[in-house]
Amino acid sequence: MTQALVDILGMVISTANMLLIIWFIIGLLFAFNVVSPSNQFVFAVHDALGRLFEPVLRPIRRVIPDTGAIDFSPMVFMLLLAAVARILQYAAY
Numbered sequence: 001m002t003q004a005l006v007d008i009l010g011m012v013i014s015t016a017n018m019l020l021i022i023w024f025i026i027g028l029l030f031a032f033n034v035v036s037p038s039n040q041f042v043f044a045v046h047d048a049l050g051r052l053f054e055p056v057l058r059p060i061r062r063v064i065p066d067t068g069a070i071d072f073s074p075m076v077f078m079l080l081l082a083a084v085a086r087i088l089q090y091a092a093y
Helices: 002-031 040-063 073-092
Strands: none
Touching (some): 002 040, 040 073
Protein backbone atom coordinates (compact mmCIF):
# COMPACT_ATOMS: atom_id res chain seq x y z
CA MET A 1 0.00 0.00 0.00
CA THR A 2 2.67 2.52 0.95
CA GLN A 3 4.74 1.63 -2.10
CA ALA A 4 1.79 2.42 -4.35
CA LEU A 5 1.37 5.83 -2.69
CA VAL A 6 5.07 6.56 -3.07
CA ASP A 7 4.89 5.59 -6.74
CA ILE A 8 1.88 7.86 -7.30
CA LEU A 9 3.59 10.77 -5.55
CA GLY A 10 6.70 10.09 -7.64
CA MET A 11 4.62 10.37 -10.81
CA VAL A 12 3.08 13.63 -9.56
CA ILE A 13 6.54 15.02 -8.81
CA SER A 14 7.81 13.96 -12.25
CA THR A 15 4.81 15.60 -13.91
CA ALA A 16 5.39 18.81 -11.94
CA ASN A 17 9.04 18.82 -13.02
CA MET A 18 8.10 18.39 -16.67
CA LEU A 19 5.48 21.14 -16.52
CA LEU A 20 7.98 23.45 -14.83
CA ILE A 21 10.53 22.79 -17.57
CA ILE A 22 7.89 23.46 -20.25
CA TRP A 23 6.91 26.73 -18.54
CA PHE A 24 10.57 27.79 -18.33
CA ILE A 25 11.28 26.95 -21.99
CA ILE A 26 8.21 28.81 -23.23
CA GLY A 27 9.34 31.82 -21.17
CA LEU A 28 12.74 31.64 -22.85
CA LEU A 29 11.13 31.39 -26.27
CA PHE A 30 9.13 34.53 -25.49
CA ALA A 31 12.21 36.34 -24.15
CA PHE A 32 14.29 35.65 -27.25
CA ASN A 33 11.40 36.36 -29.66
CA VAL A 34 11.42 32.83 -31.05
CA VAL A 35 7.70 32.57 -30.36
CA SER A 36 5.46 35.60 -30.28
CA PRO A 37 3.36 36.16 -27.16
CA SER A 38 0.49 36.91 -29.55
CA ASN A 39 0.34 33.17 -30.31
CA GLN A 40 -2.78 32.47 -28.27
CA PHE A 41 -2.19 28.77 -27.63
CA VAL A 42 1.40 29.14 -26.44
CA PHE A 43 0.50 32.19 -24.37
CA ALA A 44 -2.44 30.33 -22.77
CA VAL A 45 -0.20 27.36 -21.86
CA HIS A 46 2.46 29.68 -20.41
CA ASP A 47 -0.14 31.67 -18.49
CA ALA A 48 -1.83 28.56 -17.07
CA LEU A 49 1.47 27.06 -15.96
CA GLY A 50 2.52 30.41 -14.50
CA ARG A 51 -0.68 30.56 -12.45
CA LEU A 52 -0.02 27.01 -11.28
CA PHE A 53 3.59 27.58 -10.20
CA GLU A 54 3.59 31.20 -9.01
CA PRO A 55 2.05 30.45 -5.58
CA VAL A 56 4.80 27.88 -4.97
CA LEU A 57 7.66 29.93 -6.39
CA ARG A 58 6.77 33.21 -4.64
CA PRO A 59 7.91 32.07 -1.14
CA ILE A 60 11.10 30.65 -2.64
CA ARG A 61 11.80 34.01 -4.31
CA ARG A 62 11.43 35.74 -0.94
CA VAL A 63 14.05 33.45 0.64
CA ILE A 64 16.75 33.31 -2.05
CA PRO A 65 18.72 36.46 -2.85
CA ASP A 66 17.77 38.52 -5.90
CA THR A 67 20.21 37.83 -8.74
CA GLY A 68 18.84 40.30 -11.22
CA ALA A 69 17.64 38.92 -14.53
CA ILE A 70 18.11 35.25 -13.67
CA ASP A 71 15.38 33.59 -11.61
CA PHE A 72 16.68 30.56 -9.76
CA SER A 73 13.42 29.76 -7.98
CA PRO A 74 12.30 27.09 -10.51
CA MET A 75 15.62 25.28 -10.06
CA VAL A 76 15.31 25.47 -6.26
CA PHE A 77 11.75 24.13 -6.51
CA MET A 78 12.92 21.24 -8.69
CA LEU A 79 15.66 20.42 -6.18
CA LEU A 80 13.10 20.48 -3.36
CA LEU A 81 10.83 18.15 -5.33
CA ALA A 82 13.75 15.78 -5.95
CA ALA A 83 14.59 15.80 -2.24
CA VAL A 84 10.98 15.04 -1.32
CA ALA A 85 10.93 12.17 -3.83
CA ARG A 86 14.13 10.74 -2.33
CA ILE A 87 12.81 11.00 1.20
CA LEU A 88 9.55 9.29 0.23
CA GLN A 89 11.37 6.48 -1.55
CA TYR A 90 13.69 5.99 1.43
CA ALA A 91 10.78 6.00 3.87
CA ALA A 92 8.88 3.41 1.82
CA TYR A 93 11.69 0.85 2.12
